[in-house]
Structure formats: structure tokens, C-alpha cells
Amino acid sequence: xxxxxARTGRVTIVDVAQHAEVSTTAVSKVxxxxxxxxxxxxAKVRKAIAELGYRPxxxxxxxxxxxxSIGVMLPNIRNPFFADIIDGATEVLEDAGYQVLMGPxxxxxxxxARVTETMIDHSMDxxxxxxxxxxxxxxxxxxxxxxxxxxxxxxxxxxxDSVADDDLSGxxxxxxxxxxxxxxxxxxxxxxxxDPDHIVEMPNAVRADGYRQAMRARRLDxxxxxxxxxxxxxxxxxxxxxxxxxxxQPTAIFAGxxxxxxxALEAIAEAGLTVPGxxxxxxxxxxxxxxxxxxSLTTVDQRGRQMGSTAARLVLDRIAQPRRPASxxxxxxxxxxxxxxxxxxx
Amino acid sequence: xxxxxARTGRVTIVDVAQHAEVSTTAVSKVxxxxxxxxxxxxAKVRKAIAELGYRPxxxxxxxxxxxxSIGVMLPNIRNPFFADIIDGATEVLEDAGYQVLMGPxxxxxxxxARVTETMIDHSMDxxxxxxxxxxxxxxxxxxxxxxxxxxxxxxxxxxxDSVADDDLSGxxxxxxxxxxxxxxxxxxxxxxxxDPDHIVEMPNAVRADGYRQAMRARRLDxxxxxxxxxxxxxxxxxxxxxxxxxxxQPTAIFAGxxxxxxxALEAIAEAGLTVPGxxxxxxxxxxxxxxxxxxSLTTVDQRGRQMGSTAARLVLDRIAQPRRPASxxxxxxxxxxxxxxxxxxx
DNA sequence: GTGAAAGCGCTAACAT
DNA sequence: ATGTTAGCGCTTTCAC
Numbered sequence: 243x244x245x246x247x248a249r250t251g252r253v254t255i256v257d258v259a260q261h262a263e264v265s266t267t268a269v270s271k272v273x274x275x276x277x278x279x280x281x282x283x284x285a286k287v288r289k290a291i292a293e294l295g296y297r298p299x300x301x302x303x304x305x306x307x308x309x310x311s312i313g314v315m316l317p318n319i320r321n322p323f324f325a326d327i328i329d330g331a332t333e334v335l336e337d338a339g340y341q342v343l344m345g346p347x348x349x350x351x352x353x354x355a356r357v358t359e360t361m362i363d364h365s366m367d368x369x370x371x372x373x374x375x376x377x378x379x380x381x382x383x384x385x386x387x388x389x390x391x392x393x394x395x396x397x398x399x400x401x402x403d404s405v406a407d408d409d410l411s412g413x414x415x416x417x418x419x420x421x422x423x424x425x426x427x428x429x430x431x432x433x434x435x436x437d438p439d440h441i442v443e444m445p446n447a448v449r450a451d452g453y454r455q456a457m458r459a460r461r462l463d464x465x466x467x468x469x470x471x472x473x474x475x476x477x478x479x480x481x482x483x484x485x486x487x488x489x490x491q492p493t494a495i496f497a498g499x500x501x502x503x504x505x506a507l508e509a510i511a512e513a514g515l516t517v518p519g520x521x522x523x524x525x526x527x528x529x530x531x532x533x534x535x536x537x538s539l540t541t542v543d544q545r546g547r548q549m550g551s552t553a554a555r556l557v558l559d560r561i562a563q564p565r566r567p568a569s570x571x572x573x574x575x576x577x578x579x580x581x582x583x584x585x586x587x588x
Numbered sequence: 589x590x591x592x593x594a595r596t597g598r599v600t601i602v603d604v605a606q607h608a609e610v611s612t613t614a615v616s617k618v619x620x621x622x623x624x625x626x627x628x629x630x631a632k633v634r635k636a637i638a639e640l641g642y643r644p645x646x647x648x649x650x651x652x653x654x655x656x657s658i659g660v661m662l663p664n665i666r667n668p669f670f671a672d673i674i675d676g677a678t679e680v681l682e683d684a685g686y687q688v689l690m691g692p693x694x695x696x697x698x699x700x701a702r703v704t705e706t707m708i709d710h711s712m713d714x715x716x717x718x719x720x721x722x723x724x725x726x727x728x729x730x731x732x733x734x735x736x737x738x739x740x741x742x743x744x745x746x747x748x749d750s751v752a753d754d755d756l757s758g759x760x761x762x763x764x765x766x767x768x769x770x771x772x773x774x775x776x777x778x779x780x781x782x783d784p785d786h787i788v789e790m791p792n793a794v795r796a797d798g799y800r801q802a803m804r805a806r807r808l809d810x811x812x813x814x815x816x817x818x819x820x821x822x823x824x825x826x827x828x829x830x831x832x833x834x835x836x837q838p839t840a841i842f843a844g845x846x847x848x849x850x851x852a853l854e855a856i857a858e859a860g861l862t863v864p865g866x867x868x869x870x871x872x873x874x875x876x877x878x879x880x881x882x883x884s885l886t887t888v889d890q891r892g893r894q895m896g897s898t899a900a901r902l903v904l905d906r907i908a909q910p911r912r913p914a915s916x917x918x919x920x921x922x923x924x925x926x927x928x929x930x931x932x933x934x
Numbered sequence: 935g936t937g938a939a940a941g942c943g944c945t946a947a948c949a950t
Numbered sequence: 951a952t953g954t955t956a957g958c959g960c961t962t963t964c965a966c
Contacts, residue, residue: 625951
């Protein structure tokens with residue numbers, strides 16, 4: 243007959259200890275698989291835990307030791323690419339016995355700061371920050387309080403680990419694909435970046451750079467043509483409008499993200515042009531909707547799942563060895579060719 | 589010169605108290621805006637807090653009082669409709685001084701249980717569960733431990749509040765829209781449901797029911813035609829294949845969710861039919877991609893933002909008054925007519 | 935290998 | 951209005 247502590251109704255370590263007729267220390271050790279508990283002890287305690295339905299209270303744990311939970315921050319719930327990262331990370335973390343909690347989508351440094359602080363306040367054992375826009379300074383501040391992994395950003399720091407897509411190669415994949423199809427006037431829609439840190443570190447900036455490099459490598463220097471807007475549907479719409487108004491209209495548009503490509507397709511349709519007959523379009527991210535039949539968008543796959551699982555392993559690693567040197571992973575993307583860049587049967 | 593407590597490096601309430609030369613109780617009261625602190629006291633304490641950069645430790649708070657944080661569980665990060673709910677909820681909660689943490693997307697009762705337990709273990713002051721599939725029993729168990737609001741499910745319970753879309757009307761909006769366009773053979777793709785609780789409570793079941801009722805109301809009883817699959821892209825694909833193989837092919841398909849409609853469009857394209865010329869298609873949820881130019885899917889908008897903000901207000905309400913009677917809100921959906929059901933210029 | 939006791943940061947109950 | 955104290959549930963010394 244379970245007799246949980248009166249106040250909250252929650253079964254505590256004390257209840258388990260009494261039920262199993264051992265000390266609370268013993269219970270704590272068994273729960274944590276710590277050294278110093280004989281097999282009989284383990285059996286007794288586990289039996290009591292099962293009978294009472296005991297669960298460790300994460301908040302209480304956080305006051306002394308670990309909470310066995312990891313916080314994941316993501317910039318935008320709407321981008322399904324991030325969901326892949328989450329899936330990959332969650333799988334590894336839960337298998338390792340960690341709980342996962344996510345911050346609500348946030349855009350802007352202020353919101354990111356709030357979310358990271360929330361995670362620290364909840365005594366998370368580690369945090370995974372996906373595509374953060376905060377300053378390096380803030381990221382390093384976070385990394386000083388808690389093991390931190392940054393996903394999808396190129397800056398390297400000795401205080402945190404990172405996992406990023408090789409956006410430079412990814413952009414080249416697109417340019418080469420389009421050039422191989424015979425396109426020469428290949429334009430790009432980029433997310434305008436002014437912050438000097440971001441120009442070096444953010445994926446969008448690296449993609450734009452990769453576009454330029456690849457164009458030059460294909461001797462298409464003179465056809466380099468970039469519209470600077472934002473990585474949003476509207477940004478794609480406006481960017482494509484700009485490009486279509488050029489004296490020499492491009493025959494292909496490389497949008498820096500799938501969502502940008504969706505806006506571009508809208509502008510192209512409004513202009514009465516067909517895809518890929520009049521103009522080819524490619525995106526980046528291989529988001530879910532890129533594969534939908536009416537969309538069928540050529541894009542670049544970043545292996546989000548793998549990015550997530552890698553990030554999870556890195557954060558667990560660093561929890562185990564807080565002072566090991568930082569490691570920075572770069573994952574190779576692949577091209578997914580679909581109808582928006584197909585050679586049309588004429 | 590701040591002198592944070594040695595061990596963790598974190599500024600604690602004790603540091604603030606010493607710096608301001610008051611008791612820790614005083615600091616606690618000021619932080620919580622509790623009764624019993626003179627204006628001068630408040631000023632002194634706030635000054636010290638600002639100077640030291642103090643932040644309350646949520647985990648420690650959880651051991652005694654409130655953590656000022658709310659957990660939000662959502663079934664699937666990929667469905668952008670849920671993002672609207674989150675936005676609505678987060679805005680209200682953060683304005684009220686609450687932190688928001690979300691569980692990672694989960695499908696299935698086991699994962700939902702894990703997420704809800706995690707939230708309880710972290711001493712969340714309340715939880716918002718979006719479209720849970722767990723048994724009533726589990727939901728009531730959760731509601732017994734923590735103030736709970738269920739979003740997007742029709743069952744009413746005295747132990748938790750709820751906010752739901754009026755799926756019955758939503759389905760009728762679609763059927764009437766299609767019937768008004770002249771369609772008679774309007775078929776439906778539903779998510780097969782066998783659990784008796786779910787048949788009454790889940791939105792998909794209510795939509796299927798609404799479809800049948802609306803068809804009867806329009807005297808189209810004999811044209812009622814349902815394919816039972818799942819609410820996934822693949823389910824839509826298979827469902828549409830079934831429907832297209834009928835002796836009397838439908839002229840319109842009402843898919844129970846936008847993602848289902850995407851699968852249906854794929855099957856229709858493969859069959860060499862055009863939309864809306866040969867067959868009209870409508871979805872439900874007004875997800876982001878429904879509005880994309882190449883998709884342009886007619887659908888039903890559930891006012892996700894409003895659902896979220898309502899849920900947030902309900903949970904705050906219940907935290908303030910734990911024993912007030914449960915309230916159950918139902919929000920009216922609206923039809924968004926787009927190209928997939930348009931009357932074609934012939 | 936085992937347990938007693940201190941204490942993490944905070945709040946509630948109880949003085950004053 | 952203010953301060954003192956006990957204790958939330960757990961982990962971590964440090965005895966034995």
C-alpha cells in the first residue's frame with residue numbers, strides 16, 4: 243500500500259527507501275546506476291520503485307546534480323527542416339536516458355536570450371541551439387554556463403561544439419546541376435546580412451558565397467546576379483520579381499531556402515511564366531513540402547536527422563568530459579533533383 | 589563588485605540579499621511581487637537585482653512554490669498548424685511572466701506519457717496538451733497532478749479545460765462549398781478510428797461525422813463515399829487511389845487534413861487527371877503550404893492563434909483558481925477557397 | 935557496501 | 951513591514 247508524501251502526492255525517494263527498508267542514499271545510487279550498491283540492494287530498490295511508481299523529480303535533482311534533461315532551441319517551428327534535426331537529436335538523447343525540452347520558436351536575439359536563460363534556469367544539463375542568430379558573445383556566455391552545441395552555423399569557438407552543413411558545397415551542387423542542364427544566367431536570392439559575424443558564420447551567407455565561387459569556377463562570372471531579400475516566402479516573392487525585371491532575365495533561380503523558392507514560384511506564376519520551361523527553380527533544405535507532387539522542387543538535402551544525432555552525441559560527450567577540446571563537424575549535403583529543374587520534353 | 593556563490597557561479601537570492609542589506613525573504617517577496625514589501629525595500633532590492641544580474645532559479649523554485657513555467661506538448665512539429673497555436677499561447681504566457689517549454693513532437697501514447705511526465709518532473713505550473721491521443725484516463729491523471737488544458741479534442745472532462753475547433757461545422761463548410769459549386773459525388777478521406785473514446789473525441793472522427801451529416805442535409809445521402817486510411821500524405825495517396833477506382837468516380841474529394849490532400853493530389857496527378865477540372869480537392873487546417881502558389885489548396889482555417897491564446901488564458905486562470913469548474917471552448921472555423929476547388933473557365 | 939547528515943536555492947509559516 | 955527558520959527532493963560528502 244503506497245504511502246506517498248502528504249503534501250504534493252508525489253512519491254519521493256524517502257517513500258521508496260522506507261518501502262525497501264534501505265537508506266535514501268542507496269535509492270539514489272540505484273537510480274543513477276552509481277557505484278556502491280550490491281546486486282541484492284539493487285533488486286530490492288528496483289522492486290520498490292516499480293511498486294510505488296517512483297519517478298525522480300528533475301527540478302529537485304537540478305539543485306544538486308544533473309537533471310538528465312537537455313534543452314533544444316530552434317528558431318522557427320514552421321521550417322520542417324528543423325523537425326528532422328529535432329528527431330535525430332531526440333532519438334539519441336532519449337535512448338541515453340535524457341529528457342528533451344524545447345524552447346518555443348524564437349526569432350531575434352532578445353527571444354533567443356530568453357529561451358537560453360530559461361533553459362539554464364531549469365538546470366538543463368546541456369543545450370543544443372539550432373541556427374541561432376545571437377552574437378558570438380552571447381553564445382559563449384551560454385556555453386560558459388552549460389555544455390552547448392551549435393547547429394547550422396559556421397563560426398568555430400573553443401567554448402562550444404558545432405555541427406554544420408557544408409553550405410559551400412551545397413551551393414556548388416545547385417549551380418553545377420543547373421549549369422549541366424545548360425543554364426548560364428543562373429541567379430541567386432540571398433538573405434541580406436549586414437552583421438559582420440553573421441557574414442562569416444550564417445548558412446545563408448555561406449550559400450551566397452558558395453554560389454559566387456561556383457559560378458566563377460564554371461566561368462560564369464559575368465552572369466552572377468543576386469537579389470538580396472530575406473529567407474521568407476515574401477523574400478522569395480520580392481527577390482524573384484526583382485530578377486524577372488532584369489534586362490537579361492535569368493533562366494534559372496537558385497533560392498537560398500525552400501521557403502524562398504515557394505515565394506519565387508508565386509512571382510513566376512504571376513508573371514505568366516512556366517517552370518521549368520521558361521525558368522528553372524531550385525531551393526535548399528529539402529523540406530517536406532519540396533517533395534509534394536504539385537511542388538516537386540529541386541533542392542539540397544542537409545541530412546537534418548544526422549545533424550541532430552551528431553549534435554546530441556556531442557552534447558552528451560561534453561557533459562561527460564567538460565574540458566575536452568571543442569569539435570566542429572561539417573556534414574556533406576546532397577542534391578535532390580526534381581521537376582522544377584527538369585529538362586522539358588519539347 | 590558582484591560576488592556570486594562559489595560553487596555554480598550563479599547569483600543567488602542570498603547574494604542579492606547581502607548586496608541590498610536585507611533578508612532573503614524580502615528579496616523573494618519583491619521578485620514575486622508578493623505582499624509585504626515597502627516601496628523603499630522594493631527599490632533597494634530591484635537595484636541589487638539589476639546590479640548583480642540575478643535571475644530566479646526555476647528548478648529551485650519548483651521545490652517550494654511555482655516555477656512560472658508552462659509546458660506545451662504538441663503531437664507533431666511538422667504540422668505548421670500547431671505552430672500557430674504555439675504562437676498564440678506563447679504570446680499570452682510570456683506577457684504574463686511565464687516561461688514556455690515544449691515537449692518534442694510525439695506520436696503515440698507512450699511518447700505522450702513520457703513528455704507529460706517530463707513536464708511534471710520539471711515542476712511546470714501548468715500544461716497545454718495539443719491534440720493528444722492518450723486515453724482519457726491518462727489525461728485525467730495528468731490533470732490531477734497539474735493544471736491542464738487540452739487543445740483540439742472534443743471530450744469534456746470536469747478535471748481539465750479544453751479548446752477545440754468546431755469540426756462539425758468545418759466539415760459542413762467544405763461540403764456546402766463543393767455542393768454549391770455543383771458537385772454531387774463528394775467523397776471523403778478519413779483517418780480510420782477504432783478506439784471508442786477517439787470516435788467521440790478526436791477531430792478527425794468529428795470531421796467524418798460532419799461530412800456525413802452535411803451530405804444528408806444537402807440530400808446527397810446516396811453519394812456519401814468514404815475512404816478510411818490515415819491522416820498522412822501516404823494515407824491521402826492511398827485513399828484517393830481507392831476513390832478513383834470506384835465505379836462512380838467522385839468529382840470532388842474532401843480530405844480530412846491538408847497533408848492528406850497533398851497525397852491525394854499526387855494520386856490524382858498520377859492518374860492523369862487535372863485539378864480542379866476533372867476533380868476538386870479540399871483539405872482542412874489551412875497549413876502554410878496550402879497557400880503556396882503551386883498548391884493553392886482550398887481548406888478550412890481553425891484560427892490556431894486564437895486557440896493557443898485561449899488555452900493559455902485558461903491555464904493561467906486555473907493556476908489562479910484550481911477548483912473553478914472546467915470550461916470548454918469551441919471556436920468557429922472558416923473556409924478558405926482556393927484554386928483546387930475553383931470553377932474553371934471552360 | 936552502506937547510511938547519516940549537510941546543503942543546493944528558494945518559499946511558506948511563523949515570529950517579531 | 952521585516953526577518954528567522956524549516957524544509958521541498960535530491961545528491962554528495964564522509965563516516966562507518
